[in-house]
Amino acid sequence: MDVAPLDLARSAGAARARRAAPAAERRRPHFPFPAIVGQDEIKLALLACCVDPGIGGVLALGDRGTGKSTIIRALAGLLPPMRVTEGCRFGCDPALRGRGCTADCPWHLPGRAPGRVASRRVPVPVVDLPLGATEDRVTGALDLERALAGGVRAFEPGLLARAHRGFLYIDEVNLLEDHLVDLLLDVSASGENVVERDGLSVRHPARFVLIGSGNPEEGDLRPQLLDRFGLAVEVRTPASLAERVAIVRRREAFERDPPGFAAEWRGEERRLREAILSARRRLAAVEVSEAIVARAAGLCIALGADGLRGELTLIRAARAVAALEGETRVAPALIDRLAVCALRHRLRRNPLDETGSASRIERAVAALGDGGA
Numbered sequence: 001m002d003v004a005p006l007d008l009a010r011s012a013g014a015a016r017a018r019r020a021a022p023a024a025e026r027r028r029p030h031f032p033f034p035a036i037v038g039q040d041e042i043k044l045a046l047l048a049c050c051v052d053p054g055i056g057g058v059l060a061l062g063d064r065g066t067g068k069s070t071i072i073r074a075l076a077g078l079l080p081p082m083r084v085t086e087g088c089r090f091g092c093d094p095a096l097r098g099r100g101c102t103a104d105c106p107w108h109l110p111g112r113a114p115g116r117v118a119s120r121r122v123p124v125p126v127v128d129l130p131l132g133a134t135e136d137r138v139t140g141a142l143d144l145e146r147a148l149a150g151g152v153r154a155f156e157p158g159l160l161a162r163a164h165r166g167f168l169y170i171d172e173v174n175l176l177e178d179h180l181v182d183l184l185l186d187v188s189a190s191g192e193n194v195v196e197r198d199g200l201s202v203r204h205p206a207r208f209v210l211i212g213s214g215n216p217e218e219g220d221l222r223p224q225l226l227d228r229f230g231l232a233v234e235v236r237t238p239a240s241l242a243e244r245v246a247i248v249r250r251r252e253a254f255e256r257d258p259p260g261f262a263a264e265w266r267g268e269e270r271r272l273r274e275a276i277l278s279a280r281r282r283l284a285a286v287e288v289s290e291a292i293v294a295r296a297a298g299l300c301i302a303l304g305a306d307g308l309r310g311e312l313t314l315i316r317a318a319r320a321v322a323a324l325e326g327e328t329r330v331a332p333a334l335i336d337r338l339a340v341c342a343l344r345h346r347l348r349r350n351p352l353d354e355t356g357s358a359s360r361i362e363r364a365v366a367a368l369g370d371g372g373a
Contacts, residue, residue, distance in 0.1 A: 029258040032265035033074035034272055037246045038238050042071055044321065045231040045341055047272075049209050050079060051279040052320040056230025056313060057210035059173070059221075059345065066235045067247075068213040072126075072169050077262070079124040080273050082165060086118035089157055090164050090204050094119040102204050125166030127159055127208075131175055138180060139195050140202070155202045160193045163208040173212030174219045181225050184210070188228050227306075230313045231338075232345035234358070279323035286319045287329035295335050295368065302364045305346045314342040336365045 036043065045058045060068045084091035085098075087106045092098065094117065098107025106117045129138065140158035159168070170176060176184075187193050193206040210228060212221075213235075226232075238244050254261040296311040296318075305311075317338050318330045327334075344357040 029262040030074050030077050031070050031254055032262055032269055033078040034268035035250055035265045036071055036074065038243050039067065039071060039235060041341060042233045042235055045233050046075060047324060048317050048320040050276050051324055052283060052316055053209045055316050055320060059229035059232040060213040060235050061216045062235030063237045064215055066237055068235050069171050072211050072213060075167060076126040078269055078273060080277050081121040082124050083119050083121050086120050090161050100205050125162055127163040127166065127168050129159055129168055129170045131172055138183065139193055141197065160187060160206040161204060164206050166208055167211055168208045169211045172214050174214040174221050181222055185224055226345050231317060231341045233341050275324060282323040283319060286322045288315055288319060292330050292335060295332055299339055299364055299368060303343060303347055303361060305343055310343050310346045314338060317342055339365055
């Protein structure tokens with residue numbers, strides 16, 4: 001089907017705006033992560049995924065107006081920068097020397113001197129995926145600006161490319177359209193995005209930590225997407241008067257002077273960033289005994305959790321939190337502490353049990369006993 005020149009021009013202008021968006025987002029201060037009052041469960045889950053992205057991401061469900069989006073977007077100012085290959089459109093890791101990247105990556109260019117590809121440090125991307133995003137914007141498509149100006153067929157990367165090696169955030173994830181859910185399932189399973197349209201055939205790496213938030217009253221997630229989240233947390237409205245007052249005061253101070261408020265918390269952000277880096281270095285050395293693995297597996301059996309992702313995620317999350325807290329081994333108490341957020345979304349509904357999944361998990365943990373020292 002032919003497209004009118006005016007439509008093409010508008011599409012090219014939209015492409016320019018999308019490319020400018022990341023820089024504009026970086027200029028806007030986010031609410032500092034350490035300044036967030038309460039909500040310890042979601043903060044711990046996000047920090048665990050910063051230490052070990054292999055945990056599989058976080059799903060945050062809860063009341064409207066509880067700061068879910070604020071907490072998640074605050075990660076942008078907290079994450080340690082990463083090193084990327086200079087000139088690579090997908091920000092590939094220089095340590096991989098182009099393995100798994102596209103053919104036009106600088107590591108694959110002819111005449112390159114061995115080991116001489118430049119690299120640079122950049123912020124870890126935290127990319128928003130809007131509910132109304134088109135498939136072209138998510139996956140990438142023909143670069144219309146270059147097509148109009150020079151008749152060149154070139155690929156314009158989408159949101160999945162921008163999120164590579166970072167975080168992809170979906171607010172109101174339970175309202176996401178089915179065709180985008182299917183797309184995310186394919187990409188998260190393979191770690192690659194495949195685009196074949198408009199005469200293009202492109203395959204590029206797209207590995208990211210999936211973060212979702214939403215209000216459960218507005219609908220459930222598809223089971224296949226729910227299973228892709230490593231941890232699931234509940235974000236409740238604070239009941240403490242002191243907490244609510246502190247939240248209001250800090251939010252007012254941020255809105256009056258965002259740069260000044262962010263500067264006040266920069267030291268705390270730096271300390272938390274250094275803690276994440278230290279935890280990453282210690283992660284592989286954290287001991288997970290056979291008794292701990294047996295405790296995690298026994299808990300999943302007792303609860304009737306579907307599949308094996310429950311214990312695998314629980315062990316990974318416990319190791320990451322132990323590293324973050326400076327521990328050299330995973331203790332039984334840590335398995336018990338993380339069991340609810342690792343397993344609450346993996347349980348089958350029991351029509352004879354009116355209590356929530358969190359209560360069922362807490363009862364199962366109590367039935368296991370203290371597990372020793």
